[in-house]
Amino acid sequence: MSAVEKATATAVAAEGRTEVGSRHTPSARPPAVSTRLLRSEMRLIMGRRRNQMGMLVLAALPVVLAVAVKLTEPHNRGNDAGDFLSQATSNGLFVPLAALTLEMTLFLPMAIAMLSGDSIAGEANLGTLRYLLTVPVDRTRLLAVKYASLVLGALIGVFIVAIVGAVAGIALFGTGPMLTLSGVRIGFGTAVWRLVLAALFCAAGISALGAVGLFVSTLTEQPMAATVTVMIITIISWILLGVNQLAFLHPWLIVEQWMSFSDLFREPPLWSNLLTGLGQDLGYAIVFWLAAWARFTSKDITS
Amino acid sequence: MSFWTSHPKARWIAPVAVVAVAAVTPYALSASADSGLAPRSASQLLTDVRSSTVATLSGTIVESAxxxxxxxxxxxxxxxxxxxxxxxxxxxxxxxxxxGPxxxxxxxxxxxxxxxxxxxxxxxxxxxxxxxxxxxxxxxPRTPESGTAPSTPSGLPTTLPPTPAAAAAQVLKAVGTTTSVTTSSTATVAGRPAYELVLTPKARTTRVAQVRIAIDGVRRVPLRVQVYSTQLTKPAFEIGFTSVDFGRPxxxxxxxxxxxxxxxxxxxxxxxxxxxxEATVPSAASDTVEPTVVGTGWSTVVVAKLPADVLAGLSGKAPASQGNGQVDTLLRLLPAVSGTWGKGHLLSGTLFSAVLTDDGRVAVGAVAPDQLYAALAAK
Known part of the structure; x- marks a missing residue:
């Protein structure tokens, strides 16, 4: 641990962490951006047993999916996971895509809902938020770090699904060319790159939901309330998206383009929906982060 | 910073402002009207389209109905x-x-x-x-007669007079009695400035309020067709490019x-x-009675009698096949109507209406149901 890090040390008392905060020493100037708070936050997130179990659940689904498809290979036609499951199974990469299609509806939103519930409301509930704010950390910076940790959490969650799915799929089905939705095949290398883009796109959507969760988390001191609220928002969005009569509302729903990552598996890829989706994600992230900022920086922290 | 400190509630302005910007931006973009195109008359535009030589393009089209x-x-x-x-x-x-073709x-x-x-x-x-x-x-194999390249995407029949200008004049003359044709040069389609050919029916009885055809300002090919209904503020039918590239794919x-x-x-x-x-449209069944046409122009109503076998299916006398089941479902969804002309079921759409009477007549037209009843009664 360097002197610089010590100077800006603002590690936080929460769940077994000990407070090691100290005053700035005049000689050691802190760097413009310190990652110490973020690293402490990530250690906290990754160290929680419930989060570890959640990651196991996220990783289990693609494995189950791959094994199930392998066992029923000759007649794996009807399915609910879009066309990826009915791929001619010479390429294992359909497994992570089918897993993402399934998990983007419920499991990944639930994961980010849990993390965002913990981020502010959880600290308030444990009584550690006060201590966080007594050390010289600006509330805006704390909120930025909290959101950065949620984005990292979203990336970790999505890539767990993608990587475990890819490994399981390749192990069971091999690395042949991949059939696109357009009926022509793309090489394995191209397919891998498009899978990475698809995972990044999914992570952007989950990160946007994380901003909503961060805002809800500043409204309550009960992490469970924030988690449930985020899940309700997600589920209502999916329901509204299914009602054709509400088409005017659809461009405003956070989940509208979440499934558009399948557009990457056309030949050539169709970018328009993906760009629309990224715009929506960015909009949600900015608006709800600002709302969280307006709430968090002006409220009295009593616990 | 001091402002935020003294007015903590004012921080809520920030997220609200972003929402407002996101909501207003699409309208602001579409309203930035001046495309910088010189005005052009309807006949000039039709001539342009007819003589346009675009043979290669790639693009994304959005259709909504x-x-x-x-x-x-x-x-x-x-x-x-x-x-x-x-x-x-x-x-x-x-x-x-x-x-190419x-x-x-x-x-x-x-x-x-x-x-x-x-x-x-x-x-x-x-x-x-x-x-x-x-x-x-x-x-x-392509026969020489049908070898016309689809470089005339307007779909004008090839039997029109040879010169584009003459064809344009003929089209305008034909529609002039029923339709007022105007142009505007303020549209933007797929990010490209475009002219619009605006067809407004003169008849008050039709449900078609306006047809707008956007034509690319440079390449002079149609980029978008919008059909407005009198029942809706948005187009009832729209098909147009959202992105287009005239390079060779x-x-x-x-x-x-x-x-x-x-x-x-x-x-x-x-x-x-x-x-x-034209040739793929199935010829009418032999036992169909020749349809009657009532009215002219946009208010035209076509009254026809259904073939006997279809009728039998409708009344449930024929053995229920899958097709008849669908027709039955459709009929049950449609409201029953009656009048001096008889009884039947009404399909009232945004651009057209249709009545299927219980005695097997069908009246269809781009008009309100009242006109259909009148046409049925007149028969």
């Missing part, structure tokens, strides 16, 4: 479907690549699927990702080879005449 039809199992598939038949309702995305590809994009039609020379592939089926057809777009593991079928070879769309 709000025809006011009842949602049916099968056609009410909405936005997600990649089925070609589902285009009558909801909003759909299509991708088009054209390289011999190589075209059209892809109907669905949420989790795609249908493709790829033509490369005399080979025509159709692909459906839902059934994972590729169908191959070999087109008949990559040859890969037209090279389709079915992948192993997909079903490959050999389709029927269409007859030589079916290259023209």
């Amino acid at each position: 709000d025809l006011g039809l009842p949602s049916l199992p099968g056609i009410g598939a909405g936005s997600g479907s990649a089925d070609l038949q589902s285009l009558v309702s909801g909003s759909h995305t299509l991708r088009l690549w054209v390289d 011999d190589r075209q590809r059209l892809a109907v994009v669905g949420t989790n699927g795609e249908s493709d039609i790829i033509r490369n020379g005399r080979t025509l592939w159709t692909w459906s990702s839902a059934t994972k089926t590729a169908t191959k057809r070999t087109l008949p 990559d040859a890969r777009q037209f090279a389709f080879a079915p992948a192993p593991g997909t079903t490959v079928k050999n389709g029927d070879v269409p007859e030589a005449t079916s290259a023209t769309p």
Whole structure:
């Protein structure tokens, strides 16, 4: 641990962490951006047993999916996971895509809902938020770090699904060319790159939901309330998206383009929906982060 | 900082402002009207379109229809479907690549699927990702008469006078009695400035309020068609490019080879005449009574008598096949109406109405139901 890090040390008392905060020493100037708070936050997130179990659940689904498809290979036609499951199974990469299609509806939103519930409301509930704010950390910076940790959490969650799915799929089905939705095949290398883009796109959507969760988390001191609220928002969005009569509302729903990552598996890829989706994600992230900022920086922290 | 400190509640302005900007921006962009195009008359525009020589393009097309039809199992598939038949309702995305008269590809994009039609020379592939089926057809050799390049995308019949200007004059003369034709030069389609040909029916009785055809300001090809209904503020039917590129598409777009593991079928070879769309329309059944036409122009109502076998199916006397079941479902969805002309079921759409009477007559027109009743009574 360097002197610089010590100077800006603002590690936080929460769940077994000990407070090691100290005053700035005049000689050691802190760097413009310190990652110490973020690293402490990530250690906290990754160290929680419930989060570890959640990651196991996220990783289990693609494995189950791959094994199930392998066992029923000759007649794996009807399915609910879009066309990826009915791929001619010479390429294992359909497994992570089918897993993402399934998990983007419920499991990944639930994961980010849990993390965002913990981020502010959880600290308030444990009584550690006060201590966080007594050390010289600006509330805006704390909120930025909290959101950065949620984005990292979203990336970790999505890539767990993608990587475990890819490994399981390749192990069971091999690395042949991949059939696109357009009926022509793309090489394995191209397919891998498009899978990475698809995972990044999914992570952007989950990160946007994380901003909503961060805002809800500043409204309550009960992490469970924030988690449930985020899940309700997600589920209502999916329901509204299914009602054709509400088409005017659809461009405003956070989940509208979440499934558009399948557009990457056309030949050539169709970018328009993906760009629309990224715009929506960015909009949600900015608006709800600002709302969280307006709430968090002006409220009295009593616990 | 001091402002935020003294007015903590003012911080809420920030998220609200971002929402406001996001809500207003699309309108602000579409309202930035001045496209910088010199005004052009309707006949000049039609001449332009007729003489335009665009042979290569690729682009994305969005089609949306709000025809006011009842949602049916099968056609009410909405936005997600990649089925070609589902285009009558909801909003759909299509991708088009054209390289001269011999190589075209059209892809109907669905949420989790795609249908493709790829033509490369005399080979025509159709692909459906839902059934994972590729169908191959070999087109008949091109005859010199039908060799007109689709570089006249307006779809004007080739029997029109030879010069574009004469054709334009003839079209305008033909529609002039029923329609007022104006132009505007303020549209933007697919990010490109465009002229608009505005057709406004003179008849007050029609449900068609306006037809707007946007024509590219530089290349002079139609980019968008909008049909407005008197019942709606948004277009009842719209098809247009959301992005377009007039360069030559990559040859890969037209090279389709079915992948192993997909079903490959050999389709029927269409007859030589079916290259023209008119010939694919099935000729009317022999026992159909010749339809009667009531009214003129936009208010035209067509009254016809259904063939006997269809009627039997409708009244439930024939053995219930799948098709009849669908018709039954449709009839039950439609409200029953009656008047001096008889009794029947009414389909009141945003652009057209139709009445099916219990004695087997059908009246259809781009008008309100009242006009249909009048036409039925007059018969």
